Amino acid sequence: MALTGAVRVTDAVEPPPPARGTRRGDGRAASAFLLPGAIGFVAFTAFPILASLVMSFFDWPVLGDPEFIGFGNFVELFTTDPVFTTALLNTAVFVLLYVPVNIVVSMGLAVWISPRIVGRRYYRVLFFVPAVTPMVGNAVVFGLLYTPRGLIDSVFQTLFGVSAPNFLGSSTWALPAVVLMSVWQGFGYNLLVFSAALDAVPPSLTEAAAIDGAGPVRQFFSVVLPLMSPSLFFATVLTLISSFQVFVQPYILTGGGPGNSTTTLVMYLYQSGFQNFRLGFASAIAWVLFVIIMVLTAVQFLGQKKWVHYDQ
Amino acid sequence: MTSEALGTRSAALSADDGAGTPGTPGPGGAVGGLVPQNRKKRPPVVSQLLLTLALLLFLAPLAWMVLSSLKSAGEIFTTPPKLFGESLLFGNYGDALGFLPFGRFMLNTAFVAVTGTVITLVTSALSAYAFARLRFRGRDSLFLVYLGTLMVPQEVVVVPMFLIMNQLGWINTFQALILPWAFTAFGTFLLRQFFLTVPKELEESARIDGAGHWRILTQIIVPIAAPAFAVLAVFTFITYWNSFLWPLIVTNDVTTTTVPLGLNLFLGQNGQAWNLLMAAATISMAPTALLVLLLQRYLVKGIALSGLGGR
Numbered sequence: 205m206a207l208t209g210a211v212r213v214t215d216a217v218e219p220p221p222p223a224r225g226t227r228r229g230d231g232r233a234a235s236a237f238l239l240p241g242a243i244g245f246v247a248f249t250a251f252p253i254l255a256s257l258v259m260s261f262f263d264w265p266v267l268g269d270p271e272f273i274g275f276g277n278f279v280e281l282f283t284t285d286p287v288f289t290t291a292l293l294n295t296a297v298f299v300l301l302y303v304p305v306n307i308v309v310s311m312g313l314a315v316w317i318s319p320r321i322v323g324r325r326y327y328r329v330l331f332f333v334p335a336v337t338p339m340v341g342n343a344v345v346f347g348l349l350y351t352p353r354g355l356i357d358s359v360f361q362t363l364f365g366v367s368a369p370n371f372l373g374s375s376t377w378a379l380p381a382v383v384l385m386s387v388w389q390g391f392g393y394n395l396l397v398f399s400a401a402l403d404a405v406p407p408s409l410t411e412a413a414a415i416d417g418a419g420p421v422r423q424f425f426s427v428v429l430p431l432m433s434p435s436l437f438f439a440t441v442l443t444l445i446s447s448f449q450v451f452v453q454p455y456i457l458t459g460g461g462p463g464n465s466t467t468t469l470v471m472y473l474y475q476s477g478f479q480n481f482r483l484g485f486a487s488a489i490a491w492v493l494f495v496i497i498m499v500l501t502a503v504q505f506l507g508q509k510k511w512v513h514y515d516q
Numbered sequence: 517m518t519s520e521a522l523g524t525r526s527a528a529l530s531a532d533d534g535a536g537t538p539g540t541p542g543p544g545g546a547v548g549g550l551v552p553q554n555r556k557k558r559p560p561v562v563s564q565l566l567l568t569l570a571l572l573l574f575l576a577p578l579a580w581m582v583l584s585s586l587k588s589a590g591e592i593f594t595t596p597p598k599l600f601g602e603s604l605l606f607g608n609y610g611d612a613l614g615f616l617p618f619g620r621f622m623l624n625t626a627f628v629a630v631t632g633t634v635i636t637l638v639t640s641a642l643s644a645y646a647f648a649r650l651r652f653r654g655r656d657s658l659f660l661v662y663l664g665t666l667m668v669p670q671e672v673v674v675v676p677m678f679l680i681m682n683q684l685g686w687i688n689t690f691q692a693l694i695l696p697w698a699f700t701a702f703g704t705f706l707l708r709q710f711f712l713t714v715p716k717e718l719e720e721s722a723r724i725d726g727a728g729h730w731r732i733l734t735q736i737i738v739p740i741a742a743p744a745f746a747v748l749a750v751f752t753f754i755t756y757w758n759s760f761l762w763p764l765i766v767t768n769d770v771t772t773t774t775v776p777l778g779l780n781l782f783l784g785q786n787g788q789a790w791n792l793l794m795a796a797a798t799i800s801m802a803p804t805a806l807l808v809l810l811l812q813r814y815l816v817k818g819i820a821l822s823g824l825g826g827r
Contacts, residue, residue: 229651229652229653230646230650230651230652230729231652231653233646233650233728233729234646234650234651234652234655235652237642237643237645237646237650237729238642238643238646238658240638240639240642240643241639241640241642241643241699241704242643243699244635244639244695244698244699245662245665245699245700245701247680247699248673248677248680248695248696248697248698248699248700249665249668249673249699249700249701250661250665251676252672252673252676252677252680253665253668253672253673255676255679256672256673256675256676259675259676266682313570316563316567317567318560318563320560320563321560321563321564321567322564325812325816327567327571328816329808329809329812329815329816330571330574330575331571331574332808332815333575333578333805333808333809334578336754336758336804336805336807336808336815337758337800337801337804337805338757338758338760338775338776338779338800338801338804339758339760339776340760340776340777340779340780340783340800341776341779341797341800341801342577342801344779344783344793344794344797345577345578345580345581345794345797346577348580348581348584348592348790348793348794349577349580353593353595354593355580355597358593358594358595358596358597359596359597361595361596362595362596362597388574388577396815396816399816400816445669448669449669449670449671451671451760451761452760452761456780456783470671470761473671474761474764474765477674477675477678478678478764478765483675483678483679486675487672487675487676490669490671490672490674490675491672493669493671493672494668494669494672497667497669498667501667
């Protein structure tokens with residue numbers, strides 16, 4: 205959610221209205237209107253962000269005095285900490301699997317739920333339900349599906365006479381299982397975003413393409429997709445960012461295991477900060493995560509010029 | 517890009533209103549259908565059937581949760597799978613509620629979510645008005661600072677925030693669950709973008725009549741921006757309700773435990789009692805599921821309006 209703004213923001217700031225001579229500035233009114241929000245903003249947003257950066261350069265226990273150690277935490281993360289390397293890798297794999305599958309599934313369903321489908325509004329909203337139910341609940345439910353003798357295993361035994369893999373107990377299957385559950389719970393947002401974008405495409409354009417002999421596939425890729433490219437770009441940026449923050453799903457389903465095969469960056473952050481109480485170290489992980497997100501978002505913004513069409 | 521983006525989004529809204537009504541494949545027809553006009557009349561029976569099958573498969577985990585919540589412990593694992601046990605044990609819900617006080621958890625979560633949403637709406641509306649309508653020195657730079665923080669993931673602030681809460685003695689308090697997330701820049705940003713689309717002419721006459729900023733905001737802008745407020749309210753509420761990482765960090769007491777945290781607690785203490793766990797999960801998931809079904813129009817609009825995708 206956070207990112208939404210950032211995106212649209214770039215050129216959102218309109219120039220201050222030209223001074224109209226007689227009217228004075230609204231400085232006093234502005235302070236009154238801004239003050240309530242600004243106090244909380246400084247205390248709970250701006251200050252903690254800066255504090256987090258500062259803390260990442262300290263050895264900061266919960267009890268006892270913090271000690272400045274320069275880049276010590278970062279050096280440890282990247283040179284001597286095998287768990288961090290694993291968490292980084294797991295998170296990357298999660299993102300690489302989750303984002304494309306999420307986008308393809310939500311786009312495919314958005315197209316499928318065409319205006320000819322009766323009751324399309326209800327299909328859309330039902331696919332959206334797990335996106336707003338507590339993630340903990342969704343994960344617990346998938347726990348029952350994945351567990352040995354659970355629903356998937358029992359369907360396997362009934363149909364094929366063999367056991368399904370022990371999804372959450374196998375370091376090969378655990379991460380894909382977490383991805384599958386995450387896609388199931390999360391693609392509803394993008395489905396709604398894409399549905400709205402599809403509905404906004406003027407039918408005259410696809411009709412014109414059809415008259416020119418373009419089949420449905422060609423119409424989609426040459427006419428519809430370019431027209432909805434801003435939505436696709438937006439959804440991709442937001443999905444990528446949120447997928448880097450994956451935490452609840454592995455926390456509930458696997459606890460990061462087996463071994464560390466499903467430990468993600470945020471999970472390692474949580475363990476370091478709130479189970480091992482290394483607050484500076486956890487802040488360093490947070491900033492690595494933040495920098496990765498910033499860089500990838502910047503890359504996507506640079507790349508968008510090649511494929512996103514904003515002209516109407 | 518902003519005004520453009522908003523433009524397309526509101527176009528998307530109105531299109532959705534029309535074409536989204538069941539049974540009226542409006543002029544938006546060819547878009548999703550991707551078929552020439554003359555074939556559009558035939559109802560897509562096969563496509564609809566397959567889609568319904570896909571939806572049922574998609575909903576199967578939730579159905580399985582409810583079905584399992586009504587079985588006895590011994591009926592949870594069967595091969596082949598059975599939809600129902602010997603009888604429907606609604607008593608499982610009572611047992612789950614007896615094991616952990618989910619009623620209390622729900623009350624806690626509702627209080628946190630409602631209070632947080634109200635604070636967010638009020639402070640965001642005030643700030644958004646200042647950014648959208650008032651002229652003051654440093655306005656745009658200040659707004660950029662707000663915007664800059666939108667990109668920062670929650671995980672960056674939780675560590676220092678925990679220390680702040682600790683310092684204030686707020687561990688296991690409602691204010692610790694509410695206040696840290698009631699002043700983020702997102703609400704301000706969303707409402708400002710909406711306020712900017714309100715024509716200034718509407719305020720001019722009020723201003724000539726002597727209305728001050730407070731009256732212009734409360735009597736002119738807020739009513740017009742009601743849909744934006746509704747969207748912000750629903751999403752803020754749901755975000756508070758589902759929040760997990762932060763409550764996990766600042767609460768460990770029943771008096772302030774929220775629903776997701778309570779379910780996690782249940783999993784930890786009684787996770788092998790799958791039938792009761794599924795009853796607890798059903799209880800935990802029902803409120804927001806019902807909310808989304810009741811408010812589907814607002815949610816669909818809101819996502820189109822704000823691009824709240826990807827989470």
